[in-house]
Amino acid sequence: MxxxxxxxxxxxxxxxxxxxxxxxxxxxxxxxxxxxxxxxxxxxxxxxxxxxxxxxxxxxxxxxRPRQEKKDWVDAVLFKGAVPKHCFTMWVANYDRLPTRSRFAGWGMLLSAECAFCSRFDETRDHLMLTCEYSN
Ligand SMILES: [Zn+2]
Structure with a gap:
């Protein structure tokens, strides 16, 4: 009291x-x-x-808790029946925070930033998700 x-x-x-x-x-x-x-x-x-x-x-x-404005893509990532692992990966990809070789190279952690699949371009999010012939 x-x-x-x-x-x-x-x-x-x-x-x-x-x-x-x-x-x-x-x-x-x-x-x-x-x-x-x-x-x-x-x-x-x-x-x-x-x-x-x-x-x-x-x-x-x-x-x-800190809040941000609702993102345009939230309904595409988080929806009923979505697989949590896939949601998380998509969320991280939207922020361009995937652990790609180009990011590791930028931190000085790897010698090569080349794509692990095709070895023709730097391994970035956009390359892996959009333009890599192997992952396509
Ligand atoms: Zn590639």
Missing amino acids: VADAISGSSWTLPHPRSHQEVEFHAYLTTLTLPLSHDVNDVFEWVAGDSPLRVFRSSTTWEVL
């Missing part, structure tokens, strides 16, 4: 172990002591704009 952190006319808080706790303690000293021991504490959890009577981690996660 909040009342347990109050002794007489001051807060009895544990020694702060971080700068954030120091700031929190400083903030608390600006408040008037809220309760006496005979009043029950009431807590309220607000996720986004809606107050909740109970804490729900799923609702909290939906509010806290």
Whole structure:
């Protein structure tokens, strides 16, 4: 209870172990002591704009997680009945983050960036997916 952190006319808080706790303690000293021991504490959890009577981690996660705008291709990648492994690969390919030899070579991890199938062009996403004769 909040009342347990109050002794007489001051807060009895544990020694702060971080700068954030120091700031929190400083903030608390600006408040008037809220309760006496005979009043029950009431807590309220607000996720986004809606107050909740109970804490729900799923609702909290939906509010806290970073979001981006919905991509045009999301319905082509994620749909009912899709194979998760294929969804993931397509998602990674859309961001051009497939582990191709040209990317490895760009990081200095491989000597050759040539396509492993045809050895005629650099192995890029576009080559593997669109123009490689072997993968075609
Ligand atoms: Zn090729």
